[in-house]
Amino acid sequence: MKTLVATLIGPDKTGLVQQLARLIRQHNGSWQSSAMSELAGHFAGIVEIQVPEEHAPALSKALRGLPEFQVQLVEGLASAPQGQTLQLTITANDRLGIVDELTAVLNSLNISVKSLKTASHPAPTTGTQLFEAHSTVVLPHGQTQEDLQGRLEALSDDLIVDIEPE
Incomplete structure (x- = not known):
């Protein structure tokens, strides 16, 4: 399995989260955790996705191809702070x-x-x-x-x- 962290920002509209969830599911990804908000009429979100290695390139391409969104992808997990x-x-x-x-x-x-x-x-x-x-x-x-x-x-x-x- 590969971990992708996707950061998305774009104009807010109804159905964006479902569009993202459907895209992840269609590429055999599993939505792990997320934080999302609407700020000043814009949607801003970050989502952690687990995806089988063989589906990661297609999911990455699909996420980057979302219309109206700026998307940044990071692969792998960073170490969490201790305390x-x-x-x-x-x-x-x-x-x-x-x-x-x-x-x-x-x-x-x-x-x-x-x-x-x-x-x-x-x-x-x-x-x-x-x-x-x-x-x-x-x-x-x-x-x-x-x-x-x-x-x-x-x-x-x-x-x-x-x-x-x-």
Whole structure:
């Protein structure tokens, strides 16, 4: 078996995920895992596919031939970071550079980001813009949750950090 990781981006429309699933099935591929979103009217997705060696070239060609999509394919599996997996939720007043500040802390502690979803929306009572980040991270051996929480909370007084083991 061969592992393909396909990254796709293109204009969003109904039926894209089914089109992708059908194409994978037609080429004897098995959909392993994925992350997909609609952002600003565009579909963005990444999918891990297992496919028998003899069907990999045809599936690769078919994926690259999807109309309206930019497709990038990578073969093989990369090694996963080692450590404790955590669910990290951050809420703060939205401001310029907040993602840069947060990721600088993560980088300084050698923390790997497995997933990150961010949003900005008006606060229910005041209407000021709130920033929210939901992330799955890998805390490397030798780092503590307390250190991570302290370093993040030191960024500003309005930052609320919630960390839960996965």
